Amino acid sequence: MTTATARIARSGHSAPKPSKNAKAREPALAWARRAPLLPALVFLIIVTQLPFVVTLIISFLNWNSLRPDQTGFAGFSNYVQVLTDPDLRQAILTTVILTVSVVLVSLVIGLGLALLLDKKFIGRGLARTLLIAPFLVVPVAAALIWKHALLNPTYGLINGSLTWIWSLFGSNNPPQPDLLSQAPLMAVVVSLVWQWTPFMMLILLAGLQSRPMDTVEAAQMDGATAWDIFRHLTLPHLRQYMELGGLLGAIYIVQNFDAVFTLTSGGLGTANLPYAIYQTFYFANEYGLASAAGVVVVIGTIVVATFALRTVFSLFKKEAAR
Amino acid sequence: MSTLTPATPRNAARPAGFDGEPRRRGKSRMDPTRNNTAAGIAAWLLALLFAAPVLWMILTSFHSETDAATNPPSIAANLTLDAYKEFFGASSGVSPWPPLINSATASILSTALVLVPAIPAAYALSIKPVKNWTDVMFFFLSTKMMPVVAAILPLYLFAKTVGALDNIWFLILMYTSMNLPIAVWMMRSFLAEVPVEMLEAAQIDGAGLLLTLRKIIAPVAMPGIAATALICFIFSWNELLLARVLTGVVAGTAPVFLTGFVSSQGLFLAKVCAAAVVISLPVLFAGFAAQDKLVQGLSLGAVK
Numbered sequence: 001m002t003t004a005t006a007r008i009a010r011s012g013h014s015a016p017k018p019s020k021n022a023k024a025r026e027p028a029l030a031w032a033r034r035a036p037l038l039p040a041l042v043f044l045i046i047v048t049q050l051p052f053v054v055t056l057i058i059s060f061l062n063w064n065s066l067r068p069d070q071t072g073f074a075g076f077s078n079y080v081q082v083l084t085d086p087d088l089r090q091a092i093l094t095t096v097i098l099t100v101s102v103v104l105v106s107l108v109i110g111l112g113l114a115l116l117l118d119k120k121f122i123g124r125g126l127a128r129t130l131l132i133a134p135f136l137v138v139p140v141a142a143a144l145i146w147k148h149a150l151l152n153p154t155y156g157l158i159n160g161s162l163t164w165i166w167s168l169f170g171s172n173n174p175p176q177p178d179l180l181s182q183a184p185l186m187a188v189v190v191s192l193v194w195q196w197t198p199f200m201m202l203i204l205l206a207g208l209q210s211r212p213m214d215t216v217e218a219a220q221m222d223g224a225t226a227w228d229i230f231r232h233l234t235l236p237h238l239r240q241y242m243e244l245g246g247l248l249g250a251i252y253i254v255q256n257f258d259a260v261f262t263l264t265s266g267g268l269g270t271a272n273l274p275y276a277i278y279q280t281f282y283f284a285n286e287y288g289l290a291s292a293a294g295v296v297v298v299i300g301t302i303v304v305a306t307f308a309l310r311t312v313f314s315l316f317k318k319e320a321a322r
Numbered sequence: 323m324s325t326l327t328p329a330t331p332r333n334a335a336r337p338a339g340f341d342g343e344p345r346r347r348g349k350s351r352m353d354p355t356r357n358n359t360a361a362g363i364a365a366w367l368l369a370l371l372f373a374a375p376v377l378w379m380i381l382t383s384f385h386s387e388t389d390a391a392t393n394p395p396s397i398a399a400n401l402t403l404d405a406y407k408e409f410f411g412a413s414s415g416v417s418p419w420p421p422l423i424n425s426a427t428a429s430i431l432s433t434a435l436v437l438v439p440a441i442p443a444a445y446a447l448s449i450k451p452v453k454n455w456t457d458v459m460f461f462f463l464s465t466k467m468m469p470v471v472a473a474i475l476p477l478y479l480f481a482k483t484v485g486a487l488d489n490i491w492f493l494i495l496m497y498t499s500m501n502l503p504i505a506v507w508m509m510r511s512f513l514a515e516v517p518v519e520m521l522e523a524a525q526i527d528g529a530g531l532l533l534t535l536r537k538i539i540a541p542v543a544m545p546g547i548a549a550t551a552l553i554c555f556i557f558s559w560n561e562l563l564l565a566r567v568l569t570g571v572v573a574g575t576a577p578v579f580l581t582g583f584v585s586s587q588g589l590f591l592a593k594v595c596a597a598a599v600v601i602s603l604p605v606l607f608a609g610f611a612a613q614d615k616l617v618q619g620l621s622l623g624a625v626k
Contacts, residue, residue, distance in 0.1 A: 036442030121362025141598035
């Protein structure tokens with residue numbers, strides 16, 4: 001911390017002070033303002049943009065590290081393969097299904113929870129803390145718990161609870177579903193929804209609590225029902241918060257690796273693009289193909305990101321007027 | 323959560339001369355006479371449902387292996403520390419300390435390294451903003467939107483070429499770049515809360531930069547810096563893909579250790595739960611410590 005503060009001090013020292021020959025000083029002044037930005041910008045460009053340029057180049061190469069003699073220019077053949085290879089096409093589809101379903105379901109549940117937590121009741125703080133807990137379990141640990149302690153068909157908590165509930169009604173023939181092998185993608189979705197719902201809830205709760213209450217009170221005076229208020233005042237107000245939560249969530253879930261890796265090891269149609277790319281370069285050593293798939297992910301992300309940026313910007317520009 | 327700034331009331335225009343002071347809302351609007359019992363019961367049931375896997379993980383970690391893997395579950399089984407002893411290598415002799423220490427090193431050092439460029443950058447984006455500062459902000463954000471997988475192969479090849487594979491310092495560098503855009507966004511939103519009037523008053527009074535930083539900016543921004551650091555710590559501690567690809571036996575982190583921990587032989591459920599508890603503890607502490615600023619941080623400052 002001390003170094004950081006010292007840096008501000010140093011770089012900002014020559015910073016703007018009104019002077020008589022301001023005109024001559026203008027470029028110097030602008031650079032003095034920019035200087036504190038440079039370390040962060042330069043570092044990020046080197047560590048994130050440069051490797052992507054390399055990925056872009058490799059994506060046009062025929063490069064498998066196990067067959068170095070066959071390395072050469074490949075044109076668009078890697079891209080053709082990404083879009084025609086059944087496994088990689090499946091991975092694209094899985095990524096879309098996974099992202100959309102996790103985001104939508106956790107948004108809906110998160111909205112319900114936020115509406116409940118917006119009310120006053122006994123132990124609200126503790127209930128809120130309990131609800132945040134899933135988000136604060138290390139993702140790999142969460143995936144392991146889901147796989148072994150909850151979803152295991154023989155001794156997992158879910159089937160165990162079913163046995164217990166059925167036995168209460170005198171039945172010794174409870175349903176014992178095996179989600180992990182019957183619907184593995186669903187298992188991944190369920191575990192991710194569990195982790196991401198608290199995130200959505202927190203953002204929507206903050207949105208709810210920033211509602212302009214005077215309009216709500218005015219509507220109540222005019223005899224509006226609770227549903228009317230929810231439909232015409234609360235939901236429109238929450239819209240941008242839902243967009244924000246959804247898009248930030250999407251950015252993270254598109255990139256999800258931990259849950260797929262741990263729960264199913266990408267088996268049975270659960271391999272999403274990050275997992276498929278990891279497999280392609282780490283185990284199959286197909287560097288060119290993996291890079292092309294990586295570029296496809298980036299293109300897909302740019303599409304989502306364009307919307308995300310617009311949403312974040314709409315929340316942001318009012319503050320920017322400052 | 324007690325001070326709620328209306329982040330962006332789309333319909334409610336800000337009053338003229340709004341100075342960024344957090345306005346207190348939502349406190350008085352709750353009608354205490356209203357009966358919210360039904361909502362309370364529903365909220366509590368759902369809270370318990372969501373917390374159940376965590377509570378079950380903790381309970382199972384204190385059970386013996388035989389009690390852990392029963393159907394129906396043995397909730398009232400005797401408690402024991404055996405699983406924790408096993409996790410710390412009682413019979414296998416494999417100590418989890420090296421990966422735990424690696425994780426701590428990578429998370430703490432990368433968090434410290436993130437703050438070094440993030441704080442001045444945030445300063446140049448809020449208190450003395452550069453001309454096109456919104457463009458710069460969105461450049462930072464756009465780097466975060468690029469999936470790690472799109473850059474991981476060149477990073478891996480680079481590390482392999484220069485001999486930085488399985489080196490904790492290379493991982494620290496990666497985590498620093500991974501968290502830097504987030505940190506800049508968060509810090510900017512926290513620094514932007516410093517009232518302009520106070521900065522102007524300080525300037526009129528002839529306070530130097532150092533004095534301004536210490537007396538005006540630091541007191542307002544400190545909780546925000548702490549929250550940013552905690553959230554960066556969590557992201558680094560949780561990370562798996564980079565660690566999996568870039569580290570091995572020497573520099574492997576706790577999540578990597580955890581994925582290789584599950585053995586197929588015999589009963590291991592209590593041990594897995596104990597491992598998950600130990601590895602999640604730092605994140606649970608950091609998360610609850612940052613609870614008040616968690617929303618603002620996770621929404622990159624867009625929501626307060």
